[in-house]
Amino acid sequence: MFSHKFLMLVITTLSLLVQLALSKHSGITRHYKFNIKMQSVTRLCQSKSIVTVNGQYPGPTIIAREGDRVIVKVVNLVQYNVTIHWHGVRQLRSGWADGPAYITQCPIQTGQSYVYNFTITGQRGTLFWHAHISWLRVTLHGPIIILPKRGVPYPFPQPYKEVPLIFGEWWKADTETMINQAMQTGAAPNISDAHTINGLPGPLYNCSAKDTFKLKVKPGKTYLLSLINAAMNDDLFFSIANHNLTVVEADAVYVKPFKTNTILITPGQTTNVLLKTKNHHPNASFLMAASPYATGPAAFDNSTTAGILEYHRSSNTTKKINKLPLIKPLLPIFNNTKFATKFSRKIRSLAKSKVPQKVDRRFFFTVGLGLTSCPNPNGTCQGPNNTMVAAAVNNVSFVMPNTALLQAHFFNQSKGVYTTDFPANPPVKFNYTGNPPSNIMVTKGTKVVMLPFNTSVEVVLQDTSIIGAESHPLHLHGFNFFIVGQGFGNFNPNKDPAKFNLNDPAERNTVGVPSGGWVAIRFLADNPGVWFMHCHFEVHTSWGLKMAWIVMDGVRRNQKLPPPPADLPKC
Numbered sequence: 001m002f003s004h005k006f007l008m009l010v011i012t013t014l015s016l017l018v019q020l021a022l023s024k025h026s027g028i029t030r031h032y033k034f035n036i037k038m039q040s041v042t043r044l045c046q047s048k049s050i051v052t053v054n055g056q057y058p059g060p061t062i063i064a065r066e067g068d069r070v071i072v073k074v075v076n077l078v079q080y081n082v083t084i085h086w087h088g089v090r091q092l093r094s095g096w097a098d099g100p101a102y103i104t105q106c107p108i109q110t111g112q113s114y115v116y117n118f119t120i121t122g123q124r125g126t127l128f129w130h131a132h133i134s135w136l137r138v139t140l141h142g143p144i145i146i147l148p149k150r151g152v153p154y155p156f157p158q159p160y161k162e163v164p165l166i167f168g169e170w171w172k173a174d175t176e177t178m179i180n181q182a183m184q185t186g187a188a189p190n191i192s193d194a195h196t197i198n199g200l201p202g203p204l205y206n207c208s209a210k211d212t213f214k215l216k217v218k219p220g221k222t223y224l225l226s227l228i229n230a231a232m233n234d235d236l237f238f239s240i241a242n243h244n245l246t247v248v249e250a251d252a253v254y255v256k257p258f259k260t261n262t263i264l265i266t267p268g269q270t271t272n273v274l275l276k277t278k279n280h281h282p283n284a285s286f287l288m289a290a291s292p293y294a295t296g297p298a299a300f301d302n303s304t305t306a307g308i309l310e311y312h313r314s315s316n317t318t319k320k321i322n323k324l325p326l327i328k329p330l331l332p333i334f335n336n337t338k339f340a341t342k343f344s345r346k347i348r349s350l351a352k353s354k355v356p357q358k359v360d361r362r363f364f365f366t367v368g369l370g371l372t373s374c375p376n377p378n379g380t381c382q383g384p385n386n387t388m389v390a391a392a393v394n395n396v397s398f399v400m401p402n403t404a405l406l407q408a409h410f411f412n413q414s415k416g417v418y419t420t421d422f423p424a425n426p427p428v429k430f431n432y433t434g435n436p437p438s439n440i441m442v443t444k445g446t447k448v449v450m451l452p453f454n455t456s457v458e459v460v461l462q463d464t465s466i467i468g469a470e471s472h473p474l475h476l477h478g479f480n481f482f483i484v485g486q487g488f489g490n491f492n493p494n495k496d497p498a499k500f501n502l503n504d505p506a507e508r509n510t511v512g513v514p515s516g517g518w519v520a521i522r523f524l525a526d527n528p529g530v531w532f533m534h535c536h537f538e539v540h541t542s543w544g545l546k547m548a549w550i551v552m553d554g555v556r557r558n559q560k561l562p563p564p565p566a567d568l569p570k571c
């Protein structure tokens with residue numbers, strides 16, 4: 001006879017062994033093939049040839065579990081240079097697979113291919129992939145759904161179904177022609193003609209009713225909506241009429257759940273929300289709509305995209321469903337910064353954050369617009385006062401190199417490619433959110449910050465009011481950062497740090513710098529490689545609001561970046 005205690009001991013030991021075996025099991029390998037090809041699609045009654053993955057727009061969903069290896073063979077069959085970025089994936093010691101053109105790799109040229117090879121470590125939730133060269137991400141994007149490890153539950157009830165909703169922007173014009181022209185003339189590119197949900201503008205646009213995303217649901221169920229903002233230049237409010245949403249995850253990190261009727265999502269952000277459907281069939285259908293949150297000086301696409309939430313009955317009643325009244329949600333007005341601030345402050349990590357408590361290096365970066373002189377021989381540019389519009393970090397407008405920074409770094413060939421003198425502070429102090437200085441011309445350069453392995457970094461990102469204050473969605477590659485503080489006006493280094501949240505701050509890869517304000521972030525530089533940081537408004541990135549960090553190898557073998565794969569594209 002075994003004693004009860006002995007049995008318990010055996011059971012505990014066995015379950016520990018099983019857990020150990022599970023944790024050692026490093027996940028499976030998932031293979032995908034992305035053929036980049038042109039495809040003709042019709043939106044707003046106009047057909048257009050667009051760049052797609054496998055002919056799909058939006059592109060295919062990558063599904064993996066935490067711990068899995070993902071291998072994507074990308075074959076370029078179009079006339080454009082292409083790269084793909086796995087937005088938010090940490091890429092631990094796999095920087096060669098990160099994807100931003102001329103930062104971690106040369107582009108995949110027409111007729112060439114490249115195999116992206118990375119594992120998903122310590123992340124679960126929603127991210128997305130998108131092209132990372134010129135403006136090709138307009139149509140080259142799709143969801144990345146990371147499920148928890150097998151047998152590990154969500155920290156909320158298992159949803160009945162998971163549905164990605166990816167927001168985008170649609171132009172009737174050819175966007176590559178448009179941005180190339182804009183970069184020549186110095187003027188802003190045209191705003192989009194529509195926003196989209198899963199590639200469809202929806203019924204609020206002319207000639208678009210049939211291009212409407214419909215979510216058919218059953219009563220009394222909980223759906224997990226994976227919201228992704230893949231739009232080029234617009235922060236978006238999103239709401240479903242007569243339904244509340246519970247936010248449970250942001251940028252593939254669980255958050256303390258909170259209920260809201262509207263969410264705010266910047267380009268580059270992703271978030272999972274729970275939608276609990278009504279217990280009985282309602283006598284109505286409901287619009288799910290998104291419209292912009294805009295604070296900048298420039299024109300923006302002020303239109304509203306919508307899909308329909310439809311309670312499904314038997315097929316016999318389809319006609320009746322179509323006759324049901326359609327209820328519209330009330331979205332905040334486009335400049336509702338009060339709502340935006342309240343919303344972003346609600347996002348807190350579910351677990352106690354691993355936020356660095358001490359800081360090795362502090363940086364103060366101004367982010368915003370500026371001007372640069374007209375390079376045209378005839379001296380005619382279409383920016384203000386015959387200049388070109390530019391954007392900068394600490395007054396440096398980033399110039400793309402002709403070869404990838406990561407290759408130059410890895411092979412010790414930085415000479416003529418980049419310099420390591422990116423300024424830790426702006427060149428002149430001024431009232432960043434007051435009257436701009438008289439000289440608002442930016443400087444140009446390919447400058448980086450070098451960081452020893454495991455440096456603990458704090459960056460205060462300060463918006464400027466040069467040309468106009470504006471919220472900028474700043475995105476960092478290779479890391480999640482902790483949003484330890486934010487505020488309006490000028491950051492005060494003597495007073496503001498005392499208010500930092502070092503306990504449960506949001507952990508993300510993209511943060512909206514408040515319009516006319518600042519945000520403080522911290523990250524631990526524990527991932528060797530070259531890591532891009534840029535505004536996720538594509539127009540600002542085009543104008544130079546971008547920079548790069550180089551994190552050096554550590555001393556141990558598992559702290560070094562391995563050599564590049566043999567098929568890494570060449571410039």
Ligand SMILES: *[C@@H]1O[C@H](CO)[C@@H](O)[C@H](O)[C@H]1NC(C)=O
Pocket residue numbers: 071115117118
């Ligand atoms: C992916 O990377 C792993 C680790 O470096 C390597 O073992 C594997 O062979 C690679 N697979 C492909 C298809 O490149």
Ligand SMILES: *[C@@H]1O[C@H](CO)[C@@H](O)[C@H](O)[C@H]1NC(C)=O
Pocket residue numbers: 173174177178181190
């Ligand atoms: C931009 O918009 C203007 C005015 O609507 C139009 O005339 C022009 O053709 C557009 N440019 C491009 C590149 O689509």
Ligand SMILES: *[C@@H]1O[C@H](CO)[C@@H](O)[C@H](O)[C@H]1NC(C)=O
Pocket residue numbers: 204205206
């Ligand atoms: C639809 O077309 C009408 C007439 O051309 C125009 O007045 C209206 O502004 C358009 N609506 C949208 C949402 O584009």
Ligand SMILES: *[C@@H]1O[C@H](CO)[C@@H](O)[C@H](O)[C@H]1NC(C)=O
Pocket residue numbers: 242243244259261
């Ligand atoms: C949404 O939540 C609010 C606050 O808890 C509540 O007052 C409201 O009735 C809810 N709306 C719906 C449609 O459930």
Ligand SMILES: *[C@@H]1O[C@H](CO)[C@@H](O)[C@H](O)[C@H]1NC(C)=O
Pocket residue numbers: 283
């Ligand atoms: C909803 O439908 C039921 C059954 O058809 C009907 O009795 C009821 O009056 C309707 N309610 C409303 C608000 O239209």
Ligand SMILES: *[C@@H]1O[C@H](CO)[C@@H](O)[C@H](O)[C@H]1NC(C)=O
Pocket residue numbers: 302333334
């Ligand atoms: C945007 O649209 C909203 C709602 O239609 C309107 O109230 C607002 O004035 C518009 N803003 C601009 C800048 O066009």
Ligand SMILES: *[C@@H]1O[C@H](CO)[C@@H](O)[C@H](O)[C@H]1NC(C)=O
Pocket residue numbers: 314315316
């Ligand atoms: C649809 O209607 C037909 C005839 O009225 C009926 O026989 C059938 O059971 C209905 N189907 C469903 C799924 O309700």
Ligand SMILES: *[C@@H]1O[C@H](CO)[C@@H](O)[C@H](O)[C@H]1NC(C)=O
Pocket residue numbers: 333335337
């Ligand atoms: C928002 O825009 C509206 C309409 O353009 C304007 O009346 C209002 O003053 C603006 N609010 C803020 C806070 O800027």
Ligand SMILES: *[C@@H]1O[C@H](CO)[C@@H](O)[C@H](O)[C@H]1NC(C)=O
Pocket residue numbers: 376377378379380381
């Ligand atoms: C000269 O100026 C015009 C605008 O007036 C512009 O369209 C053209 O591209 C400029 N020429 C060159 C060589 O850039």
Ligand SMILES: *[C@@H]1O[C@H](CO)[C@@H](O)[C@H](O)[C@H]1NC(C)=O
Pocket residue numbers: 384385467
């Ligand atoms: C353009 O020049 C005028 C006159 O010198 C000046 O008032 C204005 O601020 C300038 N605009 C910009 C954006 O620099």
Ligand SMILES: *[C@@H]1O[C@H](CO)[C@@H](O)[C@H](O)[C@H]1NC(C)=O
Pocket residue numbers: 431432433434435490
């Ligand atoms: C900066 O300018 C703003 C707007 O003019 C003003 O309200 C604020 O007091 C100024 N801040 C400082 C520190 O001078």
Ligand SMILES: *[C@@H]1O[C@H](CO)[C@@H](O)[C@H](O)[C@H]1NC(C)=O
Pocket residue numbers: 079080081106107109402570571
């Ligand atoms: C594609 O990239 C290569 C390597 O950087 C470059 O030489 C070439 O000009 C690019 N082609 C196009 C169409 O942009």
Ligand SMILES: [Cu+2]
Pocket residue numbers: 471472473535536537540541545
């Ligand atoms: Cu920006």
